[in-house]
Every structure is written in C-alpha cells, then in structure tokens.
Amino acid sequence: MIEFHSVTKRFPDGTLAVEDFSLVLPSRKTTVFVGSSGCGKTTLLRMINRMIDPSSGSIEIDGVDIASGSAVALRRSIGYVMQNSGLLPHRRVIDNIATVPLLKGVKKADAHTQAMELLDTVGLDRALAYRYPSQLSGGQQQRVGVARGLAVNPNILLMDEPFGAVDPIVRDDLQQELLRLQHDLDKTVVFVTHDIDEAFLLGDQVVILEKGAQIAQVGTPKEILANPASDFVASFIGADRGKRRLAVDSTVARSGDDVVLVDGAGYVAGVIEAPGGVLPGSGVGVGTNSRARSVSNKTDQAGDA
C-alpha cells in the first residue's frame, strides 16, 4: 500500500507541480494516474521512488516513510519502466534485465538464469538475450524494460507512460500482456498515462488529475464512466461529446450478422454482433459497459495513430 499524505512539490523555478495531494494506492492493484501534459502525474510517480523529493508532506509504503531510508536502496526495491525503455544501450539484453540484481550483489550466473526466465515471462524469444537494445524493435525494447522492472521481484512496479512511444497495434499487444502479467504476478502497479482509454483498460483505480495534481475524480473505470464527477471529467473521458454513448446505426444497410455502431456525434465507432438482426441480450440495449468500451477503445487508438 502506498500512501500520499498532503504531498506538495514546488520546483526551484517556482512551478507548483503537485499541491496538497493525498491518496491511498491499494496493494496488488493497478492505480492509473491520468491527465494532460503538465498536470503533475509524472512528478507524483517519480516521488514514489524518490527521483523527486516532495517539498512538504510524506509518502509511506506499507506504513514506512520512504524518506527514512536510503534513496538508492528504495529504488532497487521498486521496479521502474519508462517510455523509450531507458535500457542501457551498451549492455546486452540479458545484462540489462540483470542490471539491478547484479547491483544488489546477486551472482552473475544466477542473475542471468533469472533474466532468461524473465524473457519468457514477458513473451520474448530467449535468442534475443545476446542482442543489444538497438537491435530490437520498439515493442521488444519495452518488453525488455518490463522484464528489467520485474527482475528484483519488486512489490511495486512504477510505469511512466511505458507504451507511449510504440504504434497502436504494438501498444494493444503490450497492454494485454501487462493485464496478463498483472493477473499472474499481483504487483502494486502505478501507471502514468495521458490516454484515458489506456487508463480505463488497465486501471483498477483510475485517478483523473487536473493541473497541480488536483484530483478531479478517483474510482473504478465503471464508476467514472457512469458518474463523471464534473464537467472536466466528462470532457476528459469524452462523455460530453457522446463519444462513449453508442447506438445502432439504422441508416446503414446491414450485411451478415454485424450491425454498425455510431457514437453521439454520428461517427462510426465499430460493429456489434447481431445474429439474425437481433442484438444479444435485451434487444436494443446496445453494449453493456464493457462491450461498448472495448469497441470504442479500438477506434480511439486508431485515431491516435
């Protein structure tokens, strides 16, 4: 469990990045900080492993103030994955994954054996172990980044827009992979993104942030979608534009068993199965939340590209 107690961060240039932020991040759940650029979400994340120290307030992990120990030891106990992987370009993949265990004094042979297993865990071929990061694709590099983050078997995994720089198809893949990993490994994941769909897909707890890391709303994706707390939230999640409210488009001639869904603005959002022209479930009740969401996710990501 990670707790923020009235945390404020003012940078030397006077920017107030985080103002009086308090929140509990439950253990073994994924908490996603989502907001526009400059809202302070990355600052919040980087305060958890003391890359940035708060100006006031405190952060506790499982009841222990993180400022009480050494920053280096704290960082070695927390997995960290960033955009553009942050891998060491001069080390082979296997040594990159084994970086932190080696720093902690694990024997090289043991660290390498474990690194090989981690390649399996993140779905990479072991043959890639002796390549340099520059010889991998962007998606593969991110997987190695995740493997490195997992190498010390941390309880906490910090992910700073890890899938922000890969193309939508690879991102989709990596997101699914992370969901699978999280299902198997049960880490406390703190994830930062500016993509609301990514937040809803991955988050157990989603925290929507305004400037100065002010919490606009915190809750499960379902709670937020069903009851946006403010106009800001409604606009941020796209509810005000009717983007989330899908309807069957009756003007398009149906062929086969699928019918076309359109959003509030009339743009095509996707298709839904309707064998024999009848929607599954209660006729016109198009899309339970999850169904409608997964349909709209696809189009949003294609739009980002």
Place this chain on the structure above:
Amino acid sequence: MLWLWDNLDLVLRLTADHVRLSIIPIVVGFIVCIPFGWLANRYTVARTILLTLGGVLFSIPSLALFVTLPALLGTRILDEANVVVALSIYAIAVMVRGAADAFSSVSRDVISSSTAVGFSAVSRFWTVEFPLAGPVLLASLRVVSVSTVSLLSVGSLIGVQSLGYLFINGYQRDFPEEILIGIVFTVIVAVLFDTILVLVGRLLMPWTRATPRRRSVTSAAAPVTA
C-alpha cells in the same frame, strides 16, 4: 633508400624515442580530461572556464612553451620533461572540449532511468556515463594522438631526441631523403597509434558496432541474389 639501411639503427632508436615520448602526453591528456570533461558538462561555469582556458593554452606556440617551461618547472633546458609537460598541456587543451561533449552526448533518458533503477552516483558514472561517453572520447583522443605525434618533432629544436631530428639534420645537410624518411616514420607512428586506438575502442565498445537487424538481413541475403 640506401641511407635508411645504413642508418637503420638511428632511425629505429629515434622512432622508439618518438613513441615513448608521445605516449605519456596522450595518456595524461585522456586521464586528466575525464574529471574536467565531467565538470564542464555538469556546471556551466566550469565549462566556460575550462574551454576558454583550453583555447588559450592551445594558442601558445609550442616552441615558446618548450623554452619557457624550464623556468616554470625548474627543469634543465634539455630535459625531456619540458616537452612531455608541454605536450600534455596541449593534449588536455584539445581533449577537454571533446570530453565535455562526450559526457553531454550521453542520453539524459538513460542517465535518469539508471538512477531510477538504483545506480548510486559513483556506479552510474563508471558503468553508464563513462562507457557511453566512450565513442566521443575516443574520437577526440584520436585527434590528440595524431597532433601529439606530429608536435613532438618540434621538441628536436631544443635537443629532445625524436624523429624530428631527421628533419633538422636533413635540412641542415640539404638532404631531402633524410627528411622524407623522418616524415614517413612519423606517419607510421601516427597511424600505428590510431590503429591501436580504434582496435581498443572496438574491443571495449562492442555495442557501437551492433548493426541494426535489417542490415544483417540484407547482407545475409546478398550472396543468395548474387
């Protein structure tokens, strides 16, 4: 060429002196510039001071420096130390800018992610920043190596033995062949040093030659189409 065979002993002895005397400034320049380069990259003030100082030092004529140093160092006028110290100063002057650039060439992302995963400042310097600055450090070291080998010849004017002796002697005797042999052997030393540096660089920095996969695919495919 006959002259060379008759004087092979002399030429080889001068070459050995040349190698011995130029290695020291190159090594000193490299070692001293690591902390200087790091400082210059870290602090703007240090950068301004060090780079300006480097420029000024390098603009001092070498002969002037050779003859002034004995007064400053308390050495005798004919000591090898004068030349070695002077060339070390030039090596540092040239190398300090390259070293500063080398450290600034290391990606901020990589440094920050290294900190984030738990490198201490010292281990991060030696295992991340220093090796990644390597390619640019090597590039300036190669310039330093060539310039030191060529500048050393001037030392012969104040009586320090090197291949420069052949230039002076050849000129005094109006004997171009001796000058030519001096030039050829100086070039051989310079090329030898450069080759060693490049090979050591390849050995120590194998990642710089890690070619992107698609290139190795095309080269593997080439024989099939040929």
